[in-house]
Each structure stands twice: as C-alpha cells, then as structure tokens.
Amino acid sequence: MSLPFDLVDLRLMVRIAESNSLTRGAEAAHMSAPAASTRIKNIEEGLGVKLLFRTSQGVTLTPPGQAFVHHARLVLGQLEHLRGDLQEYVSGIKGHLRVFANTTALGEFLPPVLRRYLLAHPDVNVDLQERLSHDIVRAVSEGQTDIGIVAGLVRTENLEVLPYRRDRLVLVVPADHALAGTAVVAFADTLAFDHIGLHESSAIRAFLQQICDGLERPMKQRIQVSNFEAACRMVEAAVGVAILPESAARRHAQTMAIAIVPLADPWAERAMQIVVRSLDALPVYARELVDSLVEDARQGA
Numbered sequence: 001m002s003l004p005f006d007l008v009d010l011r012l013m014v015r016i017a018e019s020n021s022l023t024r025g026a027e028a029a030h031m032s033a034p035a036a037s038t039r040i041k042n043i044e045e046g047l048g049v050k051l052l053f054r055t056s057q058g059v060t061l062t063p064p065g066q067a068f069v070h071h072a073r074l075v076l077g078q079l080e081h082l083r084g085d086l087q088e089y090v091s092g093i094k095g096h097l098r099v100f101a102n103t104t105a106l107g108e109f110l111p112p113v114l115r116r117y118l119l120a121h122p123d124v125n126v127d128l129q130e131r132l133s134h135d136i137v138r139a140v141s142e143g144q145t146d147i148g149i150v151a152g153l154v155r156t157e158n159l160e161v162l163p164y165r166r167d168r169l170v171l172v173v174p175a176d177h178a179l180a181g182t183a184v185v186a187f188a189d190t191l192a193f194d195h196i197g198l199h200e201s202s203a204i205r206a207f208l209q210q211i212c213d214g215l216e217r218p219m220k221q222r223i224q225v226s227n228f229e230a231a232c233r234m235v236e237a238a239v240g241v242a243i244l245p246e247s248a249a250r251r252h253a254q255t256m257a258i259a260i261v262p263l264a265d266p267w268a269e270r271a272m273q274i275v276v277r278s279l280d281a282l283p284v285y286a287r288e289l290v291d292s293l294v295e296d297a298r299q300g301a
Contacts, residue, residue, distance in 0.1 A: 004046020007079075009039055010072035013051065016040075017069045018144070021058045043068075073143030080146075080283050095124040095285045100136040101149040103203040104167050104245040105272055107228055110149075113296045117289050124285050132203045140275050146286050149293075151270040152207075160279055162290065164272040164297045169204070170246045171261040172231070172253075174238045180259035187243070187265045188215055194222035194240035196231045208243055211267070232256050 008029070016025030016036070026036035044051055051065035061069060083095065101110060106128065114126060131139065133150035140148040140159055149164060150156075171190055173179050179190075191212070197219070198205045212219050222240040225231050228248035235242050236256045249260050262268070274293055276282060282290070 005043045007076075009043055010075055012036055012039060013043075013065070013069050014072050014076065016052070016059060017061055017065075020060060022052070022054075070142065077143050077146075077281070080286075083283065095121070095283060096127065097124055097147070097283075097286050097289060098127045098129075098145040099147045099149070099289075100129050100131045100139050100145040102133055102136070102151045102272070103130055103198070104151060104247070104270075105149040105164070106130050108167070108245060108247045109165055109272075109296070113292055117292050121285055121288070126289075130203055132206050137275060140277055143277065146276065146282060147290060147293075148275040149272055150275055151272045152267065156273070156275055159275045159277060162274040162276075162294055164274050164293060166269075166271050168246045168270060169243050169263055169268040170249050171263055172235050172242045172244050172249045173259050173261060174235055175257040175259050177238075177241070177259065179241075179261050182261050184262045184264045187211065187263055187268070188217065190241060190243070191215075191217050191219060194220050196234045196240045196242040197221040197224045198231065199224060199226050204243070204245075211265075228252065232258055 012025060012029045012031070015028040016022055019025045019028065022036055022040070023033045026033045029036065031039075040051060047064070049064040050062050051068055052059045053062055080096065099110075110128070114128070118124070118126065129145075133152055133154045136145070136148035136150050137154050137156055137159065139145045151167070171179065171185055171187075179185055208219065223234055225234060228244055229252060231242045231244055232249065232252040233256065234240065235258050243263075246260065249258070252258065253260060274290060276290065279287060279290065
C-alpha cells in the first residue's frame, strides 16, 4: 500500500507548521502557494483527515496535522542521521545542524566554539537561534532542533542532558551609582530605577518579564538595545541600570566605567546544560559539535 505523501510533502508540512502560514511555508519549501495547497489537499484526501485549519489569520494544525508533523520531523531527522553517517564516504553532501540556545550561551560562549567547529566542518551549515529555555526543551523534544543549550531550572524529562557552563545574572550600574559598591541587591529593589532592556526576542528579556509578572511589579525600561555591549555603554552613560550575565558584564567592565552588583535572588545563579533527544540518534557531525561544547566547558571550568 503506497502512502499519499513523499519527502517533499513531509518537509512542506514542517515548514508550514513552523511559520503558521501556508504561503510562508511554501516559500521556505521552495514552491508556490498553489502548488503547496494542492499537495496538502492530496495528502488530506489520501489520508481521509484534515491536516490544517485555514483562517484569515493563517493556518494551524489539526490534531491529525500535529501527529503528521511530529512524525515528519522524526523521519527527516533520521534522514539527517543517515546523511551524516555517510558523509565521510559521499562527497558533496552538506549537513544542516539546528542549535537553539539561551541568550548567555549564544552571546558569550558559543561564538569561539562554532568558529572552530565550522572551520573543521566546511560542509556543515548551522542554524543558530536564540530561545527561552523552556521553548528550547520543547523544540528538542518535538524534533524542531537538534541541540539545545538551556539555563536554570527546566524540566528535561525524556531528554539526554549534559552539563555545560555556569553563569549568573548581575546588576550593572554606572561607576558612580548609588548601588555601586553594594555587596548584594535584590532584583525587586532594582525596579525603582530605569532599566536598559535587551531586544524583545531576547531570552533574558522574556525571563525577567516573567519574574516581574510574579512580583506584580513593572520594569521601567528606559531604552532597548540589541546586545550586551550596547547595554553596558548605555549604563556607562547613566541612562539606566541593566541585568546582564556576569561573564559579559566583567568583560565590558575592563574598558567601561561600570560597576557590577551581585543579585541576591536564587534564580540569578544559573547552570547551563546541553540537551538532545538522543546522542546516538544524532548525525556524526552533530555529535562532534556536542563533543566540542563539552570540551569547551571543561576547559572553561
């Protein structure tokens, strides 16, 4: 009995699910929207179920559609695994590796590791995205990404977890600020001051918003910037204070007139972890990146 879909259809459905749009999903799959719509219709007729809810705002997956996409990701992941294992023997095949990471790992620790990895693997491309830790865990569990780097207390059941690095969030203030030189400060006490915020898609920004929601107090964001260096420069200019990873703050404190104050809150101390569905199921080139991350963490300890 032949199945009413092929690998092109699997990739198309995954792209549609990722974008919540048939048009954008079709573009990502390199086909026209009418062609994509026809393919989806043929799958639905062949299976006898609806895969998508179509609305004026876009499309969402039906329960059968969610099951279809889940298994599509598993099948496509296994194909990547096969391609990786054969890569040493078949010339011209490129690997594609997806990595989701929290803000600190992406901005502070991954760049040198990825530089060395990509130099050693010229035939592998890496899709690196910043996400919240709980979103990373879900993405790894559902096969949306191959490797995740998370921070803090997150539920990682059914995933393989490897220790990575440790870092903590700290308060960064101008060198002559009232809190400069303070031994420790509670995050709640910083909310009386104007804050320098990171961009809206930043995992740290979203994490701090959750903390503020729990405190039922707003953060007075004076300005929004795109990276740690820009945040420190705004702090140095006395625009406001900022909550940043200690590793980034100490690096910039070497050249800027800023002071670092530890946060008293337990959540400020964060252990980072590498999460994967299964090390054995990863393609060879993906396992080699995990090995590079583990070795980098060992040397940085």
